[in-house]
Amino acid sequence: MKHRLLRSGQWLWVSGVLVFLFAPIATIVLFSFDRSNIESWPIHHWTTSWYSVAWHDTAVRQAFVLSLKAAVAATALALILGSLAAFGVHRARFFGRDTISLLFVLPIALPGIITGVALNSTFQWAGINLSLWTIIIGHTTFCIVVVYNNVIARLRRTSSTLFEASADLGASTGQTLRFITFPLIATALVSGALLAFALSFDEVIVTTFTAGAQNTLPIWIFGAIRLGQQLPEVNVVVTLVVLIMLIPIAVAVRLTGRDTMSSRA
Template sequence: MHSDRAPLGLKVAAGLGLAFMHLPILLIFVYAFTTEDKSYQWPPPGLTLKWFAVTWGRPDVWQALWLSVKVASISTVIALVLGTLCAAAVSRTKFFGREVISLLVILPIALPGIITGISLRSAFNLADIPFSFWTIVLGHATFCVVVVYNNAVARFRRVSGSLVEASMDLGANSFQTFRYVILPNISTALLAGGMLAFALSFDEVIVTTFTAGQQQTLPIWMLEELVRPRERPVTNVVAMVVVLVTFLPILGAYYLTRGTDTVAGQGK
């Protein structure tokens, strides 16, 4: 007889697999509370909340956090605008080289970050652009656009083309059609894409190391802290915050795009 219940062995294996992936993250959380600050000693000799206060008082943490939030926000906005426009062009119109453009847009996320980083660095050098906040933003936007584009293009395909024609037919100009028909139908996809883009940018290290000047985004700051140990648990506190800040948008994106497999406007 066929059973819907998994055999015990499979359950154990699955449990071990999940534990292997997630226990180390839990470990990071635990070390945020340890009383020992030179090396990561197991088990922690004692637990304390003082590192939260220490972290709160460290201006370098705040600077890095603020820079990361700014970079992620601006990259996401750029990605939303460019990604949506590009998705609209690729899914709504036919033109020579459409497939090539589609591929070129997706390429940055398929390329290893180090290639993107090196090529951007040499390009900035060649063009005599000084490394600054904006070079980080540009670097991040290259892969943020992909995420938004992918989400938007999938949704654009589902929104039936006759909806746009119906809107025009009923007297709406292009702007009104975008505002009242296209945007409401793609908004959840854009929100999901935007959240993913934000999360990607927020914990990006590789491209940032190549495109940043003296600035430290939060992940870069963490890397430096690990190399140069001083009040080590502060890094763990920050790591906890990063996990939460990036996890929530990804969870949100998951829920927003879930259950939208029906084609909008297909109704017959």
């Protein structure tokens, strides 16, 4: 009896936390179907017309395309730089290796405002105009971290005798990379890339300092909320962003989950 009580108490607790985490998102999704301009409960008239409005809004479209470009480019750059850095740090046995490893991870621990201000002054000082490219550079600084972390964690879990065995069997460095190293870290690369994409796509603070006159989607949302004229449209855009973000996150979770299972076997 006491046991039953404890169990239902646990369930109640877990449900409470889940509601706390997801109720705000559910609210936004609900209000995206509210015909009224002013959000009030209960919803009297349901509509999907705001979806059509958002779809035809060129500002939203441009912001969406810019966000997509920035996220794809930042992810691609981070994949190359992050995995190379992980290889270098993993292989080398030099003094200060741990310090360097920490330095790679620091940008994600650093408040975004510091990264943003620092990049902004650097661009100003170097006479670089703010553009898509400055956004990409800004996003790459923290996207590198997730790729680096994923790859180095995988390399550390991989027995070094696998690479020795490959060389022992006659493989050149390039062959070992192609036949052994790359297949072993492939899922780490994919999950790192998906997380990097997700991070970049909804980033606001660093973007504010590196974007110049253009709007990424999160910046557009931020501005629209402050002006308060297009709240239903914001709800629609946020709902769509949530749906889009669910895909890479779900795939990344599946991949890392399967990895831990296969390494246990």
